[in-house]
Amino acid sequence: MRSLTIFQGLLVDCNPDWTLRIEKAILVVQNDIIIQRGPAADLSNILEKYKLEEYSLIQLTDSQFLLPGLIDSHIHASQFPNAGLALDLTLLDWLEKYTFPTEAGLGDSAKAAEVYERCVRTTLNSGTTTACYFATIHRQSTEILAQVCVKEGQRALIGKVCMDRNSPENYCETTETSLADTLDTVETILAMKSDLVKPVITPRFVPTCSRELMTGLGHLAAKYSLHIQTHLGENLRECEWVRHLEPDCQTYTEVYEQSNLLGSKTILAHCCHLDDSELQIIKNAGSGVSHCPNSNFSLKSGICDVRRLKNAGVKVGLGTDCSGGYSPSMLNAMRHAVMASNTLTFGRPESDHQPLNFSDALFLATRGGAALLDMEDEIGSLEAGKLADILLVDMKGKEATLPFGHETATDLVHKFVFLGDDRNIAGVWVAGKRVKDLMGCTFKV
Numbered sequence: 001m002r003s004l005t006i007f008q009g010l011l012v013d014c015n016p017d018w019t020l021r022i023e024k025a026i027l028v029v030q031n032d033i034i035i036q037r038g039p040a041a042d043l044s045n046i047l048e049k050y051k052l053e054e055y056s057l058i059q060l061t062d063s064q065f066l067l068p069g070l071i072d073s074h075i076h077a078s079q080f081p082n083a084g085l086a087l088d089l090t091l092l093d094w095l096e097k098y099t100f101p102t103e104a105g106l107g108d109s110a111k112a113a114e115v116y117e118r119c120v121r122t123t124l125n126s127g128t129t130t131a132c133y134f135a136t137i138h139r140q141s142t143e144i145l146a147q148v149c150v151k152e153g154q155r156a157l158i159g160k161v162c163m164d165r166n167s168p169e170n171y172c173e174t175t176e177t178s179l180a181d182t183l184d185t186v187e188t189i190l191a192m193k194s195d196l197v198k199p200v201i202t203p204r205f206v207p208t209c210s211r212e213l214m215t216g217l218g219h220l221a222a223k224y225s226l227h228i229q230t231h232l233g234e235n236l237r238e239c240e241w242v243r244h245l246e247p248d249c250q251t252y253t254e255v256y257e258q259s260n261l262l263g264s265k266t267i268l269a270h271c272c273h274l275d276d277s278e279l280q281i282i283k284n285a286g287s288g289v290s291h292c293p294n295s296n297f298s299l300k301s302g303i304c305d306v307r308r309l310k311n312a313g314v315k316v317g318l319g320t321d322c323s324g325g326y327s328p329s330m331l332n333a334m335r336h337a338v339m340a341s342n343t344l345t346f347g348r349p350e351s352d353h354q355p356l357n358f359s360d361a362l363f364l365a366t367r368g369g370a371a372l373l374d375m376e377d378e379i380g381s382l383e384a385g386k387l388a389d390i391l392l393v394d395m396k397g398k399e400a401t402l403p404f405g406h407e408t409a410t411d412l413v414h415k416f417v418f419l420g421d422d423r424n425i426a427g428v429w430v431a432g433k434r435v436k437d438l439m440g441c442t443f444k445v
Helices: 040-050 077-082 091-107 109-125 139-152 175-191 211-224 236-245 252-258 276-285 293-298 306-311 330-343 358-372 409-419
Strands: 003-014 020-030 033-039 054-059 064-068 070-076 128-134 155-159 197-203 227-232 266-270 288-291 315-318 390-394 425-430 433-437 442-444
Touching: 003 040, 003 358, 003 409, 020 040, 020 409, 033 040, 064 358, 064 409, 070 077, 070 266, 070 315, 070 330, 070 358, 077 091, 077 109, 077 128, 091 109, 091 236, 109 128, 109 139, 109 425, 109 433, 128 139, 128 227, 128 425, 139 155, 139 175, 139 197, 155 227, 175 197, 175 211, 197 211, 211 227, 211 252, 227 252, 236 252, 252 276, 288 306, 288 358, 293 330, 306 315, 306 330, 315 330, 315 358, 330 358, 330 409, 358 409
Parallel strands: 003 054, 003 064, 070 128, 128 155, 155 197, 197 227, 227 266, 266 288, 288 315
Antiparallel strands: 003 020, 020 033, 054 442, 064 390, 390 425, 425 433
16 A cells, blocks of 8 residues: 655746746655656546555645745855844954854854754745755764754755864864864764755855865865855955965966865855856856855845856856845745846846846746756656655735735746745645645645
8 A cells, every 4th residue: 555645736846947837737746756747637547547545635725836845055054043133244244243153152062953953943934945054163063953954854965164264263173173073074964874964065165264175175075975065256355365365376266176176066155256267167167156145235245147147057046145144034035036136237228137037036946956956856846756845835824925816826926936934835845744734725535
């Protein structure tokens, strides 16, 4: 006897060409995998095909639809206590005054557990089924973050932050300790043998990482075939600092290239201030960019031109960059992505720049993020063979999104992107396991 979950109703995701796909259909989930997608009228045929003796049928109402789980490709779990605070400064001063002290405090395992549990629950409730997390320099608290993700049921890449120069005395490592603790963290997370969590190599950024450290981390990533995450070209003062620190490299991106940190599993956050040669290096390496528009606005860093990245053939996903971005919600990141793109039209002919729209933002938060994480065969869309990371959205979740009755299916998605929040996310499934349930849908067994 096999037990399956069958969803019947409106399915919403994005095509590889960034266009929106909306159709009434059936989605069949077995264990952690979507095993079939078919026409809505095919329910009886599906029941016959699988000769089901037991199944759960979730029939969506007219106000509900399914989405792929949202993918936050850049978020600092360790900065969650500062979300919504400390946004009066620009990047480098902000790090020194607010961020490094907060992260240093998470050397306390009990404090780390509290912060990480609240962060993971908050992001899951907001629809983030996959998160690419920065933790801190502390090995033990980084491992706590991995344990919390497994316990709460969130898919995650977990990174122990590495810093061996230009850092506070109480929040800095030696090169040897950073490499050794990173190796221990990697082996500990791999030994968990969880399908949900993976380690990610995490040099914070060039100003706080020596060439020796970055090169060692590059070798470690290659040895274990690991993801890599870091920051690049976020702030002009930062870029100028890198030029002084690494004078043998012509560009910021070249420092990472020379350190063997660029590859198909490399996630580069921000990238507001890159020249064309840097985009070419990133494209050739198969690396990609996590666009973090809320943070770029909040820390006065700059604007990343997503259309330029797309036209250059560079992979692009979306990140909240909490707490540089004041909100840990990917819906907020989607809205800021549209707004950031809109600002690039100011003072230019209308034909000179095509701003992003709501469906482009949804692509970045789903299929784009999956490609950026080199996981496009596993997550990012509602297709047979993909992992069952799914959101059930209900537009009756709050007054502002309650349909008036004239809206098309596309209108509902549009309104959700701009007005929705965690109250509209009635259900969250990660790997087929329901990790959030606000009900609001009809179950038949």
